[in-house]
Amino acid sequence: MSLTGGTEDVLQQVNQFWSMLDDLSQNDPEAYRKLIEKQMKEGAEYNSPPELDSCLCTEILEPVKGLLYINICSWKRVPARQDSSKQLPVCVGKLETGTNEGWYAVLDVALNTSVLQESKKDKTEMNQVYMLALSFAQQQHGFRLSHQYTVVSHSPKSNLDDLHHRLGFRQRPNTAKQQDTASQTSAALLQQISSLRSKKEDEEPAAQIICTPVDHKKKGLIQVISTTYEQPQKPEYQLEVKTDTAGAPRNVELTVELPKVYSMSECQLRISKDDVLLEVEDVYYLLLEFPKAVDEDTAAAIFNKKKRRLTLKVDIL
Numbered sequence: 291m292s293l294t295g296g297t298e299d300v301l302q303q304v305n306q307f308w309s310m311l312d313d314l315s316q317n318d319p320e321a322y323r324k325l326i327e328k329q330m331k332e333g334a335e336y337n338s339p340p341e342l343d344s345c346l347c348t349e350i351l352e353p354v355k356g357l358l359y360i361n362i363c364s365w366k367r368v369p370a371r372q373d374s375s376k377q378l379p380v381c382v383g384k385l386e387t388g389t390n391e392g393w394y395a396v397l398d399v400a401l402n403t404s405v406l407q408e409s410k411k412d413k414t415e416m417n418q419v420y421m422l423a424l425s426f427a428q429q430q431h432g433f434r435l436s437h438q439y440t441v442v443s444h445s446p447k448s449n450l451d452d453l454h455h456r457l458g459f460r461q462r463p464n465t466a467k468q469q470d471t472a473s474q475t476s477a478a479l480l481q482q483i484s485s486l487r488s489k490k491e492d493e494e495p496a497a498q499i500i501c502t503p504v505d506h507k508k509k510g511l512i513q514v515i516s517t518t519y520e521q522p523q524k525p526e527y528q529l530e531v532k533t534d535t536a537g538a539p540r541n542v543e544l545t546v547e548l549p550k551v552y553s554m555s556e557c558q559l560r561i562s563k564d565d566v567l568l569e570v571e572d573v574y575y576l577l578l579e580f581p582k583a584v585d586e587d588t589a590a591a592i593f594n595k596k597k598r599r600l601t602l603k604v605d606i607l
């Protein structure tokens with residue numbers, strides 16, 4: 291129900307709605323029951339969690355070598371595409387990285403449950419889903435990926451809590467057992483519906499719903515993604531190898547321009563002998579491979595608040 295106008299108009303519309311429900315409950319109890327159950331079902335489906343369907347693994351070739359895991363999920367909250375000529379909505383979680391006998395990244399991609407189930411009926415359609423996810427990772431995170439991938443049983447950090455957190459889903463505590471709708475008053479049922487719907491307003495999703503453009507030359511259910519989905523920016527930087535007086539390589543110096551950062555505490559730096567990762571949550575993301583192996587224990591970073599510039603120096607091995 292959509293309410294518009296001033297306070298008096300809204301109150302009038304509410305009263306009309308109450309009268310309609312009262313009349314419906316008295317004159318057509320079966321239609322009343324179906325209406326209420328439909329509203330409650332929609333609210334419950336909206337608040338159902340994403341479910342892991344399958345997991346891809348492929349090799350990251352650039353900017354740093356490692357493995358990329360993509361969790362393909364089904365989620366009723368993601369809208370279904372209404373028409374084959376329209377864009378396909380998908381929900382993508384935040385990229386998470388880690389190390390375990392090598393560097394890796396994990397990305398979650400959720401599609402509407404019915405869309406994913408339909409795709410699984412055809413290997414070609416399911417392969418397009420996988421290609422969509424891989425293409426997204428390349429375009430939005432700057433990865434150059436291997437042309438081959440495998441379907442694996444699970445990814446690192448793939449328990450439900452981690453997956454829900456990255457996709458922005460928060461599990462709500464179960465309410466008391468619901469009464470049979472036929473025996474409830476319209477006021478009680480509306481309160482129950484309102485409780486389900488109001489949860490939408492509390493969500494602060496880590497993920498964003500995007501839409502993949504359709505290539506009208508193809509008739510596949512899902513097309514390879516090309517989107518304006520907003521991800522953390524890649525900041526301007528300069529990476530140099532400094533030499534000593536004899537011309538021998540001495541250290542590596544990285545200078546990064548961070549005009550949206552006000553303090554070093556906002557920055558997360560991860561350094562290994564081969565690469566460096568700089569993250570400012572939701573603002574900047576920079577992953578670079580060092581031109582030469584370095585001694586990470588010698589790393590020193592300074593943030594110039596006036597120039598909004600981060601300078602990292604680390605000795606070469």
